[in-house]
Every structure is written in structure tokens, then in C-alpha cells.
Amino acid sequence: MSALSLLRAALLLSLGFLGVSEAVAQCGTRQVSTRIMGGQDSQQGMWPWQVNIRSNDFSFCGGSLITSKWVISASHCFNRTNPPSFYTVYLGSYQLTGANGNEIPMAIQRFIVHPNYTSPEYGHDITLVELSSDVNFTNYIQPVCLPSAGVNFPTGLQCWVTGWGNIASNVSLRDPNTLQQVAVPLIGNQQCNSILQAPSPLGPSSFAILNDMLCAGYIDGGKDSCQGDSGGPLVCAAANQWYLVGVVSFGDGCGQPNRPGVYVRVTAYLDWIESYIPEASANVLNASFTGPFISLYNNNITTTAVPAPSNTTQTSGVTGSTTTTTIFVPDASTTVVASTFLCAWITLLLACL
Numbered sequence: 001m002s003a004l005s006l007l008r009a010a011l012l013l014s015l016g017f018l019g020v021s022e023a024v025a026q027c028g029t030r031q032v033s034t035r036i037m038g039g040q041d042s043q044q045g046m047w048p049w050q051v052n053i054r055s056n057d058f059s060f061c062g063g064s065l066i067t068s069k070w071v072i073s074a075s076h077c078f079n080r081t082n083p084p085s086f087y088t089v090y091l092g093s094y095q096l097t098g099a100n101g102n103e104i105p106m107a108i109q110r111f112i113v114h115p116n117y118t119s120p121e122y123g124h125d126i127t128l129v130e131l132s133s134d135v136n137f138t139n140y141i142q143p144v145c146l147p148s149a150g151v152n153f154p155t156g157l158q159c160w161v162t163g164w165g166n167i168a169s170n171v172s173l174r175d176p177n178t179l180q181q182v183a184v185p186l187i188g189n190q191q192c193n194s195i196l197q198a199p200s201p202l203g204p205s206s207f208a209i210l211n212d213m214l215c216a217g218y219i220d221g222g223k224d225s226c227q228g229d230s231g232g233p234l235v236c237a238a239a240n241q242w243y244l245v246g247v248v249s250f251g252d253g254c255g256q257p258n259r260p261g262v263y264v265r266v267t268a269y270l271d272w273i274e275s276y277i278p279e280a281s282a283n284v285l286n287a288s289f290t291g292p293f294i295s296l297y298n299n300n301i302t303t304t305a306v307p308a309p310s311n312t313t314q315t316s317g318v319t320g321s322t323t324t325t326t327i328f329v330p331d332a333s334t335t336v337v338a339s340t341f342l343c344a345w346i347t348l349l350l351a352c353l
Helices: 003-017 189-196 266-276 278-283 333-352
Strands: 036-038 050-055 060-065 070-073 087-091 104-113 127-131 158-163 180-187 213-216 233-238 241-250 261-265 324-326
Touching: 050 070, 060 233, 060 241, 070 241, 087 127, 158 241, 180 189, 189 213, 213 241, 241 266, 261 266, 266 278
Parallel strands: none
Antiparallel strands: 036 324, 050 060, 050 087, 060 070, 070 127, 087 104, 104 127, 158 180, 158 233, 180 213, 213 261, 233 241, 241 261
């Protein structure tokens, strides 16, 4: 074999090891670098899988992009009697009433409400939304990963919920309607059911946490998803990627004591999701959530360092007081280095062909 052939083979083999087999975005990564997260306003591009779903009746919900053509949202955001044209998905949104050059509106080809859905309190509050065409990924439009079945979600794990809904019960988000974010701890189902039996200004709880549900929030309240956030993402980070752990479903008020938010447990629906979206399996990854952990009490927040990367139904805003926490957040620094390296290899390969 000639030296040129050997060089070609080495280049192609190295590209294969680096995963350059098709031009797709790596799920759960952000191209906008940020390492300090807290407060309420997010930064543009911080949550690139977040979408805004607007209806012809001027209501809206959230959703999460999981592939170039599919979004996950909540069933109670959709009326089965409405045609797909009744809804529009906006990707890359940041400020709903401000100028946003990164926003792209997309028509809906179809939406698939889970066949067992009747009401959020009875579960199955999940809907798949197919866009009219594939979307081009940008720094502000990226898919989120899905955790594989069997992944453990430890109590106290710090996760993030985002949306444009109310900032408190019956208090709308003010112009320019900047995408809100809040950190909340996960709560195990058994403990959450016990919490719901505790006294609350809202009275006794009338619902139970089922196996396809997930709780997140503070026992003493204060930070929560709220009306207008439904269908939006509850995401947790593992190593260098973000995972869609929950879908905003319902709650008893917003940020009330002993009434944490209730989310659809995404892992309970992986088979159903993949039956309609086989390509989504590429973004279903095994993950080990090892922190950071925060207190279940809003007035006693503690964090642990994130390990360094290995290389009331809520027609659902996010409500909460401002607390800034400095943590490691997966960003695009390693991606930029890798991209520069890949470009050099590709240029050399083309010169040899």
C-alpha cells in the first residue's frame, strides 16, 4: 500500500473514532458558554432545546426539541379536536416580546397525544409534536438527550426548569418576557407522596404521585414551575450533557409549602416515544447523575461540586427568589477545540483525495 493510501486510511479511521459519521448535533450540549447560573432570567442560548408552542387562541406552552423534527410537550396543552395548524412551534426563542433574530417559527405536521391521557392528575400527560420539516441546528437550537430506562434519579439532585409562564400564582411575566430558569431538587415518589399529606395553605392534597410521574421542588416552597410552563423541560446534567428528565405537568398552586411541582417521568415513556420516533433512540443515553445536590428546603440551599466532564394544572412560568450558585456547567469549550481539530483533519483528507 502506498504512503498516500496509508495516510488516507489513517485519516478516515481517526474521523470514525471521533464520531464524524454524519452531520448531526450532539444532544444535550450548549454552544453558548456560561458557568454561573442562578436567579430568574436565563441567558440567550442557555437552553437551546426549549421551544414555545403558541395556539391560535393566544395561549402557549413549552416543549423540548429531541430530534431535528420532533418535540416533546404535555398532553393538556393540546386539544385533540384542533387541527395541527392551530398550533405553531417557535424554536430559538428567548424574549417573547423583544427582538429575537434567532427565533424560527415552524408549522406542525401532527401531534400525538398519549392514548391513555384523560387528565394530568391521572398520568400520561405527554404528547409528541412532529414539525412540518427538519430544523437546522444552530447555537440557539439544539436537541436535548433522553435518559435511558433504569437511570437513577437521586433525591436532592439539582435540576433546572425553564419557561415563560407566571412568576407567581396569577402574576404574569413582564415584558420583554425573558425565558426564566430556576433550580429545583428532585424528590423521590414515596417521599413526595408523604409531603403531599402534610398541611398546606391550599388544604389537603387530592392526588397521588404515580409511577409515571416525578416530583421536583422545595418542601417549604418558594421556587417552582407555574401556569404557562406546561410541557416545558425539567433537565439535569450528567458529565458534559443535559437530559430531559421531566415534562412540566401540574401542581397545586405555585411554590406552595408541601406542594412540589409534578412532572412527567420521561423514562416511563421511552418505548412509546421510540415507537413513533425511531431516530430518537440515538439520543437515549445512559447517564449517572452524581450531583450537584441541594437541600429540599429553599431557605437552606447547599451544593456540591459537579464532577469535571470526562473529556392547579399548569398550562404551564417559573417562580422563585434570586439565589446565585456557582457550579460547573457543560459548555462548548471542548466542542470548539474538537471542531478546530476536525477541520484540520478534514482539510488534510480532502487534499489527499
